[in-house]
Every structure is written in structure tokens, then in C-alpha cells.
Amino acid sequence: MTKPLGSFPGGLVLDGQKKRSTHVSIRKTPLSKTLILPLQQHIGEASTPIVKVGDTVLKGQKIARAEGHVSVYLHAPSSGVITAIDDQAIPHPSGLSALCITIKTDSEDRWIDLQETPDFTRLSEHDIRHKIREAGIVGLGGAGFPSFIKLNPGVHHHVETLIINGVECEPYITCDDMIMRERADGILDGIEIMRYALRVQNCVIVIEDNKPEAISAMELALKRRQSQFQNTSIVIIPTRYPTGSEKQLIQVVTGKQVPSHGLPIDIGIVCHNVGTSYAIGRAIIHGEPLISRIVTVTGTDVKHAGNFETLLGTPMHELLSFCETQRETDEPFILGGPMMGYNLSGDHLPITKTANCILVGVDNAAPKREPLPCIRCGDCATACPVSLLPQQLYWYSRSKDLEKTREYNLFDCIECGCCSYVCPSEIPLVHYFRFAKTETMTQELETEKADTARLRHENRLERHEAEKKEKEERQRQRKLALAATKAAKEKAEAEKANASESSTDNQET
Amino acid sequence: MLTAILAITIMALIFGLLLGYASIRFKVEGDPIADQIDKLLPQTQCGQCSFPGCRPYSEAIANGEADINRCPPGGESTIQALADLLEVEAKPLDDECGVEKPKTLAVIVEDRCIGCTLCIQACPVDAILGAAKQMHTVIADECTGCELCVPPCPVDCIDMVETKLNPNTWRWPDPAHVNLTLEDQS
Numbered sequence: 138m139t140k141p142l143g144s145f146p147g148g149l150v151l152d153g154q155k156k157r158s159t160h161v162s163i164r165k166t167p168l169s170k171t172l173i174l175p176l177q178q179h180i181g182e183a184s185t186p187i188v189k190v191g192d193t194v195l196k197g198q199k200i201a202r203a204e205g206h207v208s209v210y211l212h213a214p215s216s217g218v219i220t221a222i223d224d225q226a227i228p229h230p231s232g233l234s235a236l237c238i239t240i241k242t243d244s245e246d247r248w249i250d251l252q253e254t255p256d257f258t259r260l261s262e263h264d265i266r267h268k269i270r271e272a273g274i275v276g277l278g279g280a281g282f283p284s285f286i287k288l289n290p291g292v293h294h295h296v297e298t299l300i301i302n303g304v305e306c307e308p309y310i311t312c313d314d315m316i317m318r319e320r321a322d323g324i325l326d327g328i329e330i331m332r333y334a335l336r337v338q339n340c341v342i343v344i345e346d347n348k349p350e351a352i353s354a355m356e357l358a359l360k361r362r363q364s365q366f367q368n369t370s371i372v373i374i375p376t377r378y379p380t381g382s383e384k385q386l387i388q389v390v391t392g393k394q395v396p397s398h399g400l401p402i403d404i405g406i407v408c409h410n411v412g413t414s415y416a417i418g419r420a421i422i423h424g425e426p427l428i429s430r431i432v433t434v435t436g437t438d439v440k441h442a443g444n445f446e447t448l449l450g451t452p453m454h455e456l457l458s459f460c461e462t463q464r465e466t467d468e469p470f471i472l473g474g475p476m477m478g479y480n481l482s483g484d485h486l487p488i489t490k491t492a493n494c495i496l497v498g499v500d501n502a503a504p505k506r507e508p509l510p511c512i513r514c515g516d517c518a519t520a521c522p523v524s525l526l527p528q529q530l531y532w533y534s535r536s537k538d539l540e541k542t543r544e545y546n547l548f549d550c551i552e553c554g555c556c557s558y559v560c561p562s563e564i565p566l567v568h569y570f571r572f573a574k575t576e577t578m579t580q581e582l583e584t585e586k587a588d589t590a591r592l593r594h595e596n597r598l599e600r601h602e603a604e605k606k607e608k609e610e611r612q613r614q615r616k617l618a619l620a621a622t623k624a625a626k627e628k629a630e631a632e633k634a635n636a637s638e639s640s641t642d643n644q645e646t
Numbered sequence: 647m648l649t650a651i652l653a654i655t656i657m658a659l660i661f662g663l664l665l666g667y668a669s670i671r672f673k674v675e676g677d678p679i680a681d682q683i684d685k686l687l688p689q690t691q692c693g694q695c696s697f698p699g700c701r702p703y704s705e706a707i708a709n710g711e712a713d714i715n716r717c718p719p720g721g722e723s724t725i726q727a728l729a730d731l732l733e734v735e736a737k738p739l740d741d742e743c744g745v746e747k748p749k750t751l752a753v754i755v756e757d758r759c760i761g762c763t764l765c766i767q768a769c770p771v772d773a774i775l776g777a778a779k780q781m782h783t784v785i786a787d788e789c790t791g792c793e794l795c796v797p798p799c800p801v802d803c804i805d806m807v808e809t810k811l812n813p814n815t816w817r818w819p820d821p822a823h824v825n826l827t828l829e830d831q832s
Contacts, residue, residue: 177813231816535822568821575817582815583688590689590790593771594699 141374143392145385147522148377149555151308151476153347154500158311158435158442163319165446166432166459172214172240172450173487174200175227179275180282181207186238192219195249197426200238203270209283210273214428214448217242228453228472228486230479237487240450251424257330262288265334265421272420273427273490278302278313278381278410279473281491284417287409288334290402296335297405300390301328301342301414303351304374306381307474310494312431313411315444317344317351321358324411326418329365335407340369342411343390347376378476379553383408385522397549412493432456432488436470438463438498447488453495454484462497471496476554509562517556517566523549527556527566534573539580542573550574680708686727690719691770692792694744699770707732715739719791721746750791750806752784758803765795765804 177183184201194200194213201211217240225237254260260268270285290296301324305313317324324342332340342359344352352373359366374380374389384395386408393404401408409417412431419425428449435442440461447456457464464470464484471478473494517527526545533541547570556566683704690700695716697703706712707728714728715737722739729736739746754765754774761779773789776782796804 227813229813229816230818231811231813233811233813233816235813537820565821568818572818572820579815579817586790587687587689589788590691590771591684591700593773593788594689594691594701597770597772 141372141389143388143390145380145388145522146524147520147555148379148385149520149558150376151378152500153376154308154435155311155314155347157439158309158433158444159314159318159350161441161443163315163431163444163446166448166451166456168215168242168244168246168448169451169455170242171220171452172217172242172448173225173452174211174214174238174240174450175225175487175489176201176211176236176238178211178281178449178490179209180280181205181209183236184208184211186222186236188219188222188238190219190222193217194219194240195247197249197251197428199271199426200240207283207286209275209285210271210426211238212273212426212428213240214450215240215242216245216247226483226486228481228489228492232482253424254421257421258333260421262334262336265330268421269417271426272416274413274416274420275427275490276410277412277416277430277490277493279477279491279493281489284409284413287402287407288331290335290407294402295405296337296402296407297339298391298407299328299331299335299337299340300386300401300406300408301340301411302381302383302386302408303342303344303348303355303411304381304386305348306345306376306378307476307494308378309435309496309499310433310474311435312433312444312493314348314351315433316412316415316431317348318354320415321354322362323415323418324355325358325362325366326422327409327414327416328369330417330421331407331409331414337407338368340366341390342369342371343386344371344373345376345380346373379522379551379555382522382551382553384551397546427490430488430490430492432492433494434460434462434497435494436462436497437500449490450487452484453481453486453488456488456495457484457497464497468497471499475499476558477552506563508564511562511564514561516559516561520555520559522553522555523551525550527570530573531564531566531569534569537573537576539573539577542570543577547573547577677705677708680705682731683707683728686720686724686731687717688720688724688790690790690792692719692790692794694718696743713737713740716743718744718746749809750793751786751789751809752791752793752795753805753807754782754784755803755805756781756783758801760801760803762800764798764800768794768798770794 176186182205185204186201188194188200195216196213198213199210200213203209219238220241221239224234226232227235227237257265266285266288269288270283274284275281276284303313303317328340342355344355352371355371359369359371372390379385380389383401387401387406388394391406395401395404416427420427429446430449431444432447433444434456440463442460445456467482469480469482472481472492473479475496478496511528511531513528515528521527530542530545530547533545550570552567552571554567560566684701687700687704693699695703697706703712703716707714714732714734715725717724718739725739726736759781761776761781763776763778765782766774766776770792771788771790773785774782774795775785791806793806796806
């Protein structure tokens, strides 16, 4: 056990509310009759379907392939028949639809042949990354970034430390806590593989001090396999929100700051979530692709709160009815935690790779009120973990002065919600920042598109000009040629006339 | 008296030379104002402003020959941006040119296309692909939605389809605006 080295500014100490969902062990959600699988459950390009409607698929069979570099494969979570490949509502703050594959399960849950590799050192680092990509593994902490990319430091970077994130700082969520308590060995398997793929010795597993059971479970597992994990240690850090955020965690553990617009790899650090680590272990050693995840279902309106190993694509209402919620139909609930999650209105939406928590009913929820004017108290700036000036950003976002928001480093905002939480005027600050961010990105996209259109139009005009000139040139040439032949003809005729004249002359003489 | 006149004359001469030299030495190619205006226009090249493309329109604005409210695809935001740039009062869109519409995309109904190439000739950004007596198709990424390909089509096989929002291009609604609608409801 080592001590944390640093800290970050701001942050909040929140009431964890985690006990509600940790008193029972992880349970399996019953198999759903239909599974809806969005083709984009990760950051990057959506996967491309490789099955047709009517195809029979087995559990763990690939149903969509990665498209482009930043993308992963998608698998059938259970055996059954593909009934549709069409647009369906997905869990997204917009409430919009996207392409999904729907599977009607046959309740046999028949696995495809799995390729086990108990001794992963037979594989090269490249093979491991490839397998992780083929297993569809993405960051399960919530962001959903393809994990194989983070395991590829490239030739220009040297990785010094692998950080395993078991912090889970957001209130209510306990899926990482439970996986550490119950599947510590599986997490260590994943860590071993990642250390091998990254060629890194040092590894720290970071856990907040409000999870004593998880800490002792991990310590026990580590002790049992001490010979393999000599340079691995557990760091216990004080509970503070948002320590679970990658950059803040690195700051706490190492005292180093990830540069703005930079990546942890720039300072020699790679960070993975405990759930991801477990999934990597299952994928490489047991050959199981990512077809399920652990979802916390909790909140004041949930009768049997807890953690549920749920197949991807399971409609949320099945999970909610399994836990017996007192939720009224159409009552909105939160996907994610109370700080960073977003409201969903429909419960027919599927569980995706990034769905870590379903929260129905929050303790002492204040009634939503109209925001009052900003009084410039500065509490938001004190709470901000990335040292931004939320109130300045608020003014500029509000007046849509996007250039200024950028100057004030809007894109460094991690949307943790600390500023909105402390605001005495209850201004939805993060909402303003998200608005300004998407607005800026759309504007950039539009400018880019306009630039291409301008270029294409100019090229077209140029081409037309060139064609016109060519045509004129051809016409001129033809005219010249015509004139030349005409002249030649005339000359020949004149010569002929001359010749005949001279011959008559000769005759005359 | 004489010295003063002399001094001022010499000074005028020197400054004149200096200015003359500077205007040659630091000459700016092209028309920077027209360039700046062109940057703000949406580049649909639709000609609704009555000029043959965005560039000619921006030159006309720069020369004071056209008003800033003649661009329907750009709409209110473009007018506002132009007004800010030129430091003039923003005004509503000229109805003569058209109305602000949601973004659209040309789609060729391929069953009906006879391969006449007329739309290819009309497209200002070369976004239609095809050859004589071969089916044509629109490159969706390049289409600006200018509608110039619609009238020439002899079989009326081009539809303007509203571009659908997807989760990747979706924007968070303006919170200030959301609050207003809440107030309206209450």
C-alpha cells in the first residue's frame, strides 16, 4: 500500500448513497426475449453489420465489424434470430434513434466455440490488442473509448505506470465496487494482460476509502498471487468527487498533470477501469467477447436495488421490473449517476456497453426551480476541479460568444457538474457548457463543409474556364487549318491555271 | 513665413513619397473585405441572392452593390455575422430571395433517372456522379442542398430531403431558451 502523492483543486465531498445497492451480491438479469443492440456503443465510428435479417446467431457470435480505426466489433449476447436491422431509439440525451440490430432470443443461450488462451504470453502484444478489439471491449467506466487503442502506446511513448481505476466517485453507482469485491481475481488477470501488452512493470490499483470491502478483497487476491504482481500496489485515496475522472485521478496518484488537450500517455501513464480490466481477462483467457456488463439499479424508488450482470441490449424496463421499481410509466429516470448522468424518458431503451447505473429517484431531490440571476459569488470557480472560471464561461455561453468560451478553455471542462451543484442561484451551468461545446463543434463542421464546397465550386469554375479555352483553341486551330487548305487549294488552282496558260502559250508559239 | 511654407512643402513631399512607397510595398492582393464576407457565406452556391454564386455576392456586398440580407440558406445568423463584420444594422431576410428553410439534401430516385446528365451540369459543386444514359447519384457528403439540380431534371426524379439529425450531430438545446419555454408553459 502506498500513499497518494497529489491533489487537485476544487471538487466536492458528496454523500455516497452506495449502501443501498451493495448489500446483495451481483445477480444475473433474466434473459430477455428481444435484445436491441445499437451499432455505436463506443466513441468513434459505428460498427457495420455483418449479418442479415433472418440469420440465426449463436451467443458470442460477431454481428458487426469495426469500421475504421476507432471502432470495435459487436457480438450477439445470446443465441437467436436477427429480426431487424433498423433505426431504434437509443439511450442518448437527444432521445434520437440510430441503427440497431434486434435479436429474438431462442432461450437456449447456446455459445459459439470459444478460443481459450490460458497462457496469453504465447500471443504477441499486437495479437492481444487485436483480440481485445475483436472482443468489442471499450472503457466500461462510462466513456466507452475502444480499449485496444489505449493499450497501444506507439513507438514515441514509454509507459511508466498502469493505473487501474477503481475509484467510482459518483454517488449511488456501485458496479465497480461490487466487481472488485466479487471478481478480484478476474481483474488481476486483466491487469496481467495489460501489463504484458504495454510492457510496463509498475501498476497501481486506486480505490477510494469508502469501499473497505473492495480494498480488502483486492488486497487478498493480490497477496495470493504475490509472485506475479511484485510491482503492483493498491493506493487508497480519500473520497472526493470527481477523483474517478481520469485526469484528476492521475493528479492525485502521481502528482503530475495531464497537459490541456493532451493524453495521459504524454506523461507516461495509461489508465483503465476495473470493469474493463475484468472484461479483458475474460476475453483473452476465456475467449469471451464483451456481451454483458454489470449495471447498478438503485434509487429511492427501487425496491430491490443492487447490481445486475445484464446482457447488452436488454431493454431497461425488464431490468427495472426485475428490481421492482415504484416508478410510474413515463416518469423519467437517470442513466449514469446524479452528477453526470442524463434523464431518459422511455424505458424501452437497451442497456449498452457504457450504461453503468440506472437511478430511479434521488434522495432529498430539491424541486426544480427557475434559475436565479448569477450573483458572482465565485463558488463555482472554487469547486471546479480543472481550475476553470465557470461564471465567465457561463456569461459567454449565454451570449453565444463561442470564441470567448474557447479562450477560457471551455474544452477542458470535464462536465463533472460540481459548479452546477454548488451554484446558489441554481443555474444549470454544465448544461450551458454542453450547449456551447456542441454549438462550437457544429459551427466548425459547417465551416469545414463550406470550405470544401467553396473549393469544389472554384475547381469547377476553373475547369469550365479551361474547357472553354480549349474549345476556343480548337476552333482557332480548325479555322487556321481550313484557311491553310483553302489557300493551298487556291494556290494549286492558280498554279494549274498558270500551267495551262503557259501550255497554251507554248502551243501558240 | 517662407521657411514655414518651405518646411511644410518638403514634409508633404516626404510623407507623400513614404505613403506611395508603402502602398506599393505592402500591397494586399485581392479584396480582403470580399474574402472575409465570402468566409461567412454558407457556400451553397445556390444563386438565390441573384448573383451567380457566393463569391460574386460577397464582391457585390463589398462594393456596396448588394444588401446583406439576400442569403436564405445562411439565414438570420449569417445576416447577423455580416452585420457585425461590416458594422451595419442587421435586417430581416429579403423575401424576394426566398425564406430560411431547414437544411436539405438532393436525392435522386434512381428508378426514374434516365441518365440525361442535365443535373450534373447544373450542380455547382460537382456533387452528382454519372454519365450519359447511366444512372446518376448524389454524393451526399458534398451536396449543399442548393436545389439547382431540381428544375433541369426532365423526369422530376430529384427529391430534396430534409437532413436527419443523428446523435453525433445533435446539439444540446440552448438552456436560456429552454427556460423561456418552461415559463411559457407555466
